[in-house]
């Protein structure tokens with residue numbers, strides 16, 4: 001009798017498990033994550049932006065931008081990788097736009113320097129699990145239009161569908177590709193799109209220029225185009241969309257340069273790049289103390305405009321210190337300033353805008369807007385750290401996040417029903433108890449364990465089904 005009851009429970013429990021695992025891709029609306037590079041939080045007020053304003057009205061909006069506290073270096077690669085992993089740079093390993101890793105011989109080159117160059121995947125596969133991998137491991141399909149790092153396999157996995165990085169592909173085409181992926185026979189349930197503006201133009205003309213205002217207006221045009229295409233495919237209203245950015249922007253010029261050659265000898269060190277806000281300095285053998293002392297002395301002069309640290313002394317709040325890629329000496333420029341050094345470039349190039357500064361600088365903060373069936377309407381939030389976006393996205397997709405530095409509780413109030421999963425689970429327990437009476441109570445502990453095991457099997461099955469479909473797609 002008792003054994004029979006346990007068998008009945010196994011079956012009941014299995015049915016529930018199947019349903020719970022199948023839920024992410026089948027029942028949750030798809031999620032779109034969009035990044036407009038260098039879109040500073042206050043650009044929202046620079047012009048009439050009817051489409052963005054619609055999202056603000058119908059969704060969630062951060063008034064002071066995402067406080068990018070997690071992501072010094074406030075640059076493109078570290079921040080994009082934090083958005084998709086929920087990890088601080090010291091934990092995901094992408095500590096700057098340029099990287100040096102003594103365990104990897106092949107040089108790292110960011111795609112915006114050379115889109116054709118393939119980096120060693122170990123640069124990215126260094127601790128973080130990007131959300132497309134998390135999604136695919138749990139039965140979903142992911143598509144990336146040029147998201148930073150997505151061309152590299154992490155845990156042997158690339159996005160299910162992918163458009164490689166190419167600055168020449170215009171912005172409407174990027175949207176069209178994603179619409180196709182969202183509406184095809186085996187649609188993606190997670191899509192990511194990267195746009196390089198308004199970053200590029202602001203580097204050239206400065207963040208306050210009319211050129212940037214035009215680029216901001218064009219951003220709105222692209223958002224409008226996206227909404228229109230989603231509507232055509234009957235997806236609007238049934239898709240969660242997050243639009244954010246990696247960092248802000250501030251003015252700089254050739255009057256605000258820190259000439260490292262004035263303090264340290266070009267023969268004594270290597271530097272990753274010589275026109276930079278955060279200088280990664282690698283002293284040659286035996287020169288560490290000399291280079292550090294000289295820089296430290298210079299930094300203490302009045303109007304020095306930079307601070308220098310040995311790696312172990314980098315402020316904790318930057319979360320960019322506990323990683324073997326952190327160079328022995330790091331110099332941080334004050335806002336508007338940049339380091340230049342003959343050791344790398346020989347000269348500097350003119351820039352009118354840049355980023356990479358302390359995340360406490362308001363100019364470094366990006367924007368955040370979101371809309372969709374799971375988001376509250378016309379809901380305003382103050383600043384929050386961008387590490388929380390990863391667990392938020394996992395919640396929206398109904399998947400279990402990989403270890404990360406974010407916390408769903410910080411952001412769950414953005415959602416209409418932040419406790420939906422807990423409710424579902426409670427209902428499940430309740431049904432079990434009612435159906436099986438006291439025996440059910442006794443067995444719950446046992447079967448929860450069993451269920452976990454089963455879930456793992458089911459999600460492995462879903463993944464391999466997914467792979468089969470993919471192979472089929474590729475073949476046709």
Ligand SMILES: *[C@@H]1O[C@H](CO)[C@@H](O)[C@H](O)[C@H]1NC(C)=O
Nearest residue numbers: 111112113114115116117166
């Ligand atoms: C990359 O490859 C494409 C096509 O093979 C070529 O047109 C382009 O010039 C290359 N770009 C660089 C930076 O080498």
Ligand SMILES: *[C@@H]1O[C@H](CO)[C@@H](O)[C@H](O)[C@H]1NC(C)=O
Nearest residue numbers: 168169170171172173174176
């Ligand atoms: C974008 O590129 C596509 C394909 O090359 C082209 O058909 C389309 O007209 C372009 N759109 C814009 C706005 O330039």
Ligand SMILES: *[C@@H]1O[C@H](CO)[C@@H](O)[C@H](O)[C@H]1NC(C)=O
Nearest residue numbers: 201204205209210211212214
């Ligand atoms: C910035 O805008 C001005 C005025 O419209 C224009 O003359 C200039 O070419 C633009 N600069 C760039 C880099 O696009």
Ligand SMILES: *[C@@H]1O[C@H](CO)[C@@H](O)[C@H](O)[C@H]1NC(C)=O
Nearest residue numbers: 253254255348349350351352
């Ligand atoms: C600084 O920039 C201005 C305007 O772009 C230019 O006229 C000047 O020659 C530059 N000075 C130096 C030292 O590069």
Ligand SMILES: *[C@@H]1O[C@H](CO)[C@@H](O)[C@H](O)[C@H]1NC(C)=O
Nearest residue numbers: 261262265266341342346347
């Ligand atoms: C660095 O480069 C500038 C411009 O090319 C040159 O004038 C200067 O002498 C160089 N300094 C050193 C220390 O090599």
Ligand SMILES: *[C@@H]1O[C@H](CO)[C@@H](O)[C@H](O)[C@H]1NC(C)=O
Nearest residue numbers: 056057058059377378379380
């Ligand atoms: C949106 O919220 C603001 C402030 O919370 C309120 O003043 C406004 O009336 C709301 N708009 C709509 C359309 O509900």
Ligand SMILES: *[C@@H]1O[C@H](CO)[C@@H](O)[C@H](O)[C@H]1NC(C)=O
Nearest residue numbers: 087088091319403404405406
């Ligand atoms: C961030 O998360 C990683 C992975 O769980 C962990 O190893 C690390 O200690 C966390 N960092 C902080 C500052 O909590």
Ligand SMILES: [Zn+2]
Nearest residue numbers: 038076199203
């Ligand atoms: Zn930039």
